Amino acid sequence: MFKIMVVEDDFKIAQIVKENLIKWAFDVKVVEDFSDILNVFNKYRPHLILMDINLPLYDGFYWCNQIRKFSKVPIIFISSRNTNMDIIMAINMGGDDFINKPFSIDVLIAKINAILRRTYSYMKVESDVIEYNNVFLSINDSCVLYEGKQVELTKNEFKIMYILMKNAGSIVSREKIMRSLWEDESFVDDNTLTVNINRLRKKLEEINIKDFIKTKKGQGYIIV
Incomplete structure (x- = not known):
């Protein structure tokens, strides 16, 4: 319908x-x-x-x-x-x-x-945006919007943001995130993931999204 x-x-x-x-x-x-x-x-x-x-x-x-x-x-x-x-x-x-x-x-x-x-008629009807706590992730153009401001994400940053927002409120292990990136043929080791997470956090801070991605030591990351 x-x-x-x-x-x-x-x-x-x-x-x-x-x-x-x-x-x-x-x-x-x-x-x-x-x-x-x-x-x-x-x-x-x-x-x-x-x-x-x-x-x-x-x-x-x-x-x-x-x-x-x-x-x-x-x-x-x-x-x-x-x-x-x-x-x-x-x-x-x-x-x-x-x-x-x-x-x-x-x-x-x-x-x-x-x-x-x-x-x-020729496409699957599905949402092209994910939202959590007024933070919007656009699927079509890989950008994050918040209070009228937006920032563009790289391919890996988008994949990380996507998996975290799809599992908002739940801890996502580093291994699960890396597997998701590997499926997209991106070379990601433990250090590379850390660098991408830090870059993603800095981009979110540019549009006043602070402390959105939390680190759970020994477990992974969670969006709260």
Whole structure:
């Protein structure tokens, strides 16, 4: 079942859209907390987003830009702001389509189905981001994002971060990490792993992520 996230300031419109999408067998999440849309996005992990432009705190352009830093999920803008500049901004920020208010539900659903077919017909539907304690690891471009800042990781740094975040809260042995790196044909011995861990920590500190990777002496590493 495809999941649709609705980011709409008008409660009545959001409910009408939700009711009609449910009839089409979509799973629908209407955003209620407009202050932390990224965390709502990560927890729900939608296959498509319907995004209003006029929102409390930050507008839809801002949130689209933030999401585009780590995800290629399709975004359809829905807005009463329909000047050429608004439409151009929506597309330039990473939007996939633009629908003017007032709109036809039938047209909206047709556009949703078309985009979902184009996006997911020939690929496995899966998340392209891992999140833990507001730290985001982008699978697509091997970067870490935190509070609007990002840092790029090397191949080995990404593999280490990936295995630690997939096992967040649990200790991962040095042997398991090295095996994971060896599978990718990277030459990694005990000293090389230590160097990569230290470099990874320094990169995380560059974007104010401190004490994220803990060393458990004689056991391995853990993300807390």
